[in-house]
């Protein structure tokens with residue numbers, strides 16, 4: 001199959017080489033489509049690669065019937081409707097580390113531009129004004145840098161500020177005293193950072209909680225003459241409040257690389273001499289763009305090859321060694337899910353998945369998602385995958401729960417899936433056997449041993465002489481060969497089960513005839 005990949009923002013050509021060098025990938029790069037054309041064409045693509053310009057909206061994602069993955073060549077994903085991606089079973093990946101250094105360096109450049117009025121002085125020179133008085137600056141040494149958000153970039157900026165012999169105080173909900181001490185910086189509350197900073201730089205994501213985090217009240221807390229830098233996301237700083245704070249003299253200067261609305265060319269902030277600005281250049285270096293494009297290209301290739309991705313955004317990120325441990329269970333979990341929903345053959349309200357033995361110590365989330373996928377695809381077909389399985393189960397009012405028991409129960413690893421419907425509970429268990437692969441080992445309370453694949457038949461019957469013989473003859477009359485057969489019973493003469501693998505699908509007519517045989521209580525055909 002050829003996968004079609006659309007690149008709708010400028011990505012480094014060097015960086016997308018891994019995609020170009022992958023045989024079954026066809027690339028459409030920067031076709032110059034506007035929003036309407038993108039909407040018209042998106043359903044032709046399996047993967048979409050963006051930076052921050054393309055708005056990956058819910059309408060776009062809902063139209064993208066073929067889209068499997070959105071790759072963000074950078075950190076911020078606020079231009080992507082993550083809920084819509086999840087609901088439509090589209091995984092989103094990003095490249096969280098590739099542009100950290102560039103963004104940190106750009107932030108330092110912006111701080112120094114502010115401290116020495118470099119852009120303004122250059123602009124004056126270009127106007128043939130040799131003016132040295134107007135552009136007297138300030139040293140950074142001994143000044144305090146307030147950092148709001150000490151993640152990858154904030155921490156790199158803090159390190160560089162220390163190199164300029166600045167004092168650094170930072171606020172970050174996850175910053176500990178130990179980490180602060182280790183970095184030789186002070187940990188403060190947001191208020192303390194705002195009050196202490198001679199320069200204040202923000203490095204948080206744009207979230208509900210961080211939108212307008214730096215607002216009029218925040219400016220009131222700051223020192224008179226404070227200088228503000230935003231190389232993170234437009235919207236963290238309330239631009240109108242910033243304008244007022246500059247005009248009032250509270251803020252002596254502001255350096256902005258990102259804006260609430262981009263492109264940003266008309267805002268009144270740009271009319272102020274105290275403002276320096278760049279058009280979202282923090283990650284715009286040859287090096288950063290190559291790294292982020294390589295990172296996201298590799299993740300797209302991994303995903304299209306059915307492998308785990310390194311930087312999922314709308315799925316929990318699992319370390320690769322842990323993923324390596326659990327990936328072999330995905331197939332088993334999905335097959336058990338399909339098996340049990342066909343066996344139950346009714347609307348269910350609850351899915352209970354239990355992991356025992358070695359599995360009680362694993363990161364079971366991805367395995368659970370594959371089991372739920374196996375169950376739901378009977379209702380929803382191929383649109384359900386491990387990205388949207390839990391969302392779709394929730395939307396159908398099906399509760400999903402997990403439990404773990406270290407007890408081995410006769411198997412080093414065992415997955416049991418129980419579904420609850422109006423007529424009660426049905427359950428199935430499976431295991432991964434070394435060298436033998438996935439095995440189905442329990443159906444309800446019966447012991448079996450079969451490979452969960454192909455055309456299977458579950459027959460519930462009464463444990464009486466002749467039942468098996470009559471059943472075998474019935475299959476023979478329909479020219480259906482029985483490849484494997486497992487029998488178990490609750491007690492002598494009591495309820496019993498046959499689990500068959502047959503060579504072709506059991507047609508309804510044959511199924512109905514077999515179901516009428518004496519002592520047969522139910523016949524269920526399950527195609528895995």
Ligand SMILES: NC(=O)c1ccc[n+]([C@@H]2O[C@H](COP(=O)([O-])OP(=O)(O)OC[C@H]3O[C@@H](n4cnc5c(N)ncnc54)[C@H](O)[C@@H]3O)[C@@H](O)[C@H]2O)c1
Pocket residue numbers: 075076077096099100103148149150151152153154171172173174203204205206209210213231232233257258280281282283284
């Ligand atoms: N200008 C650019 O071109 C450019 C380049 C790269 C990244 N960015 C942006 O910079 C920002 C930071 O990127 P990063 O890679 O450092 O992300 P990160 O996830 O490594 O760090 C973000 C930090 O913000 C902290 N945080 C979250 N909410 C907070 C709050 N309310 N107050 C204080 N801290 C809070 C988090 O705990 C985290 O430590 C992102 O928005 C990213 O999109 C911009």
Ligand SMILES: O=C(O)[C@H](O)COP(=O)(O)O
Pocket residue numbers: 051052053073074075076077099232280281282283284
């Ligand atoms: O979040 C990011 O990675 C930066 O804002 C970079 O955005 P860009 O890829 O549009 O330069």
